[in-house]
Amino acid sequence: MxxxxxxxxxxxxxxxxxxxxxxxxxxxxxxxxxxxxxxxxxxxxxxxxxxxxxxxxxxxxxxxxxxxxxxxxxxxxxxxxxxxxxxxxxxxxxxxxxxxxEKRKKLIIVGGGHLGNELYKLGKFLNMYTVIIDDREEYVDRKRFPHADELLWGDIGKILEKYSLDDGSYVVIVTRGHACDKVALKAVLEKKLAYIGMIGSRKKITDTYKELINEGISIKKLEKVYSPIGLDISSGEPNEIALGIMAEILKIKNQKSGKHMFEVKKVKIQGENL
Known part of the structure; x- marks a missing residue:
């Protein structure tokens, strides 16, 4: 028993x-x-x-x-x-x-491209329940994401509207383009989530926000989105961008400052504070 x-x-x-x-x-x-x-x-x-x-x-x-x-x-x-x-x-x-x-934290990766694949690897490494969503069937293939907990293919907006998300869910929007990013963001803004992050240049983000505001989305809801996404630590390579995103997620999940540890915990050498 x-x-x-x-x-x-x-x-x-x-x-x-x-x-x-x-x-x-x-x-x-x-x-x-x-x-x-x-x-x-x-x-x-x-x-x-x-x-x-x-x-x-x-x-x-x-x-x-x-x-x-x-x-x-x-x-x-x-x-x-x-x-x-x-x-x-x-x-x-x-x-x-x-x-x-506690239930496993959910990492919802909206977009199965190069960056989505790097995020998936880090999500599994951190033992998160990892979900890949894309509107391209070939990008939610089991060979591409062999250990994903869920692979969802179809209309991104409809999938996200119906999918069960809560305050243990971390949504990362890294789709193939501006239009899909906007659809994904609009679908999750009303949900109570631990984190929403969206990739993009400042111009793309500004344009997306303006369009959503014109569609009736409040500025207050958009203010909770982490975009541009991630910590400023990468060279621009997908694996380093993914690491910066996951570092930001860990900062929020663990309620940490994100500072260097030597700033958080000062070390004493021969009685002197460094």
Whole structure:
């Protein structure tokens, strides 16, 4: 049972879902569950395994769902007495831990060209759930992207409008041209995302923004777009541009400054601050 439970947690995380592992770490006296009992709780409310059932399990499931929502691990400690929080008559006491497993971050690469291919390699290296979208069938080929989690071919705007995106999604728009970039950007602007970045020169970006404003898109929504995209570290080669984009994504994902580490953590040599 424990093996099946752990496999289900791994499968859910691989699919891009959140999950929690509940463990009873200490049991004193009479209790529905034994020390070491484990249970998987998933963000849709379903479970795998049991820690004994009853009101104890019901309350712990709710606590685990709250932990999943917050993205934070937590402990629990219940006295199983009639005057206790759970109003149970077992007479024992249980202590446990809820370990939250965050879903894999999604990297949505809109455009399967040279830059898209370099971004894909870095996305897989960083263990992100990597999706390639293009309106050219030959650019979403399994031979070109052998380890992509999803390859989507067709109308870019329609795909992005229907595709499930959330605050764990990082969208990078690097299509074959201005028109496709604009369609892709318009399709995701209303969604709550961790990151939207779009490739392009300042002129192309300015023209795209003007067109979208004329179509009723607010300036406030456009201000959340990272464009020109990436950190200023590349020579202009696709692999270096991709690295600059992924560095920018990591900066945002990890809420870091992006400064040189020697600026962040000053080193002392012989008592002197450098």
């Amino acid at each position: 424990e093996g099946r439970l752990m496999m289900e947690i791994a499968k859910r995380i691989e699919k891009g879902e959140k999950a929690a592992l509940v463990t009873l770490i200490e049991v004193e006296g009479s209790s529905p569950g034994k020390s070491g009992s484990i249970m998987g709780v998933f963000e849709d409310g379903s479970i795998e395994g049991t820690i004994g059932g009853g009101n104890l399990e019901y309350q712990v499931i709710n606590s685990a769902l709250e932990a999943i929502e917050e993205g934070k691990n937590r402990k629990f400690d219940f006295e199983l007495i009639e005057d206790g929080e759970l109003h149970m008559k077992c007479g024992g006491r249980v202590k446990g831990y809820v370990k939250v497993f």
